[in-house]
Amino acid sequence: MADTRATDETSDNTGGNHSSGDGNPESREVEKIRDLKSVLVTSVLNLEELDVNLYRGTHHWVPRSRRLFGGQIVGQALVAAAKSVGDDVYVHSLHCYFVRAGDPTVAVLYQVDHIRDGRSFMVRSVRAIQHGQPILICQASFHKLQPSPLQHQFTMPMVPPPEDLLTEEQLIHLYLTKPNVPEKLRQFLNQRLANEVPIEIKPIQPQPSLRRPATEPRKLFWVRAQGHIGEGNMKLHCCVAAYISDYAFLDTAMLSLADYKAKFFASLDHSMWFHTTFRSDEWMLYECESPWAANSRGLVQGRMWRRDGVLAVSCSQEGVFRVQPVNHRNKL
Numbered sequence: 001m002a003d004t005r006a007t008d009e010t011s012d013n014t015g016g017n018h019s020s021g022d023g024n025p026e027s028r029e030v031e032k033i034r035d036l037k038s039v040l041v042t043s044v045l046n047l048e049e050l051d052v053n054l055y056r057g058t059h060h061w062v063p064r065s066r067r068l069f070g071g072q073i074v075g076q077a078l079v080a081a082a083k084s085v086g087d088d089v090y091v092h093s094l095h096c097y098f099v100r101a102g103d104p105t106v107a108v109l110y111q112v113d114h115i116r117d118g119r120s121f122m123v124r125s126v127r128a129i130q131h132g133q134p135i136l137i138c139q140a141s142f143h144k145l146q147p148s149p150l151q152h153q154f155t156m157p158m159v160p161p162p163e164d165l166l167t168e169e170q171l172i173h174l175y176l177t178k179p180n181v182p183e184k185l186r187q188f189l190n191q192r193l194a195n196e197v198p199i200e201i202k203p204i205q206p207q208p209s210l211r212r213p214a215t216e217p218r219k220l221f222w223v224r225a226q227g228h229i230g231e232g233n234m235k236l237h238c239c240v241a242a243y244i245s246d247y248a249f250l251d252t253a254m255l256s257l258a259d260y261k262a263k264f265f266a267s268l269d270h271s272m273w274f275h276t277t278f279r280s281d282e283w284m285l286y287e288c289e290s291p292w293a294a295n296s297r298g299l300v301q302g303r304m305w306r307r308d309g310v311l312a313v314s315c316s317q318e319g320v321f322r323v324q325p326v327n328h329r330n331k332l
């Protein structure tokens, strides 16, 4: 398969061959941020080894729900599992259940069990533990590279390139310059700007306001890790993709329902399939859709495309949604 990744010469020392260096001060600022090593690599996915097959992870960003971000727990579980396999195998899939809410005030322990080492495949089971109890159980399977003539993939949807689109932050700044933005909405948007999510997003069809009509439960956005990671460590890019894949994914299921908000929602499980090499610090198109929702649950499926059209990762997740009608008089 074609591989359009930047070489280390162009990416490690210069901040990569990213296209925002057009001479204007805002772009230079963005470029400076891109030069910094991603916090995902320097801290979030940098687990401390406590004992054989036992690791400790800490947090960087905690969602407004005050429960740990699911993508962080999955990403860290995959880091722990990947430490127990050699460099000649790559994760091809993982399957997780979120069984308890994560407590953001304490670290998470990751205990790895070696389930089987086969000739081609190796399977690991990881338990993420807090307060002596599992918060996540994860099975991850690794595979040697075994090329085969059996090859196909869907075609990437046609969308504008990331260079033609604004980031979520830029869209919020733009929106806040409008007159008559309700105070509650202004507060909400300023809170979003203060969020230190280590992910950058460029929506293909930005929602102009929070008051939106019901639509087809499908959305597309460009996404990448904030900061620089560089080429070379495919295991690490898979762990970063696991982190990224859970962000802004589950709410796809809510798009079909207008005039309701989720008073409680959480992901129940998360599965991923890794198909080929990619860079998680380069823009990837995340195509998210929800084929079904009912009975307080919704299913979402996602595909992450490299910008050269290669399907890199597939994901799926089911979540629980407890919804209530929005009172539009008090609505943001």
Ligand SMILES: CC(C)(COP(=O)(O)OP(=O)(O)OC[C@H]1O[C@@H](n2cnc3c(N)ncnc32)[C@H](O)[C@@H]1OP(=O)(O)O)[C@@H](O)C(=O)NCCC(=O)NCCSC(=O)CCCC(=O)O
Pocket: 063, 067, 068, 069, 070, 071, 098, 099, 100, 101, 102, 246, 247, 248, 249, 250, 251, 264, 265, 266, 267, 268, 320, 322
């Ligand atoms: C999924 C649950 C909650 C299931 O546990 P449970 O004891 O069976 O909980 P539950 O009974 O469903 O209660 C949960 C909540 O739902 C309420 N509830 C229960 N039944 C009803 C009803 N009929 N009507 C209205 N509300 C109902 C309950 O009162 C609970 O609410 P509460 O927590 O008390 O406010 C649990 O296993 C859990 O917390 N697992 C961890 C889930 C998690 O933390 N996932 C990862 C984080 S979510 C994420 O990262 C998504 C991405 C977010 C993003 O895009 O920013």
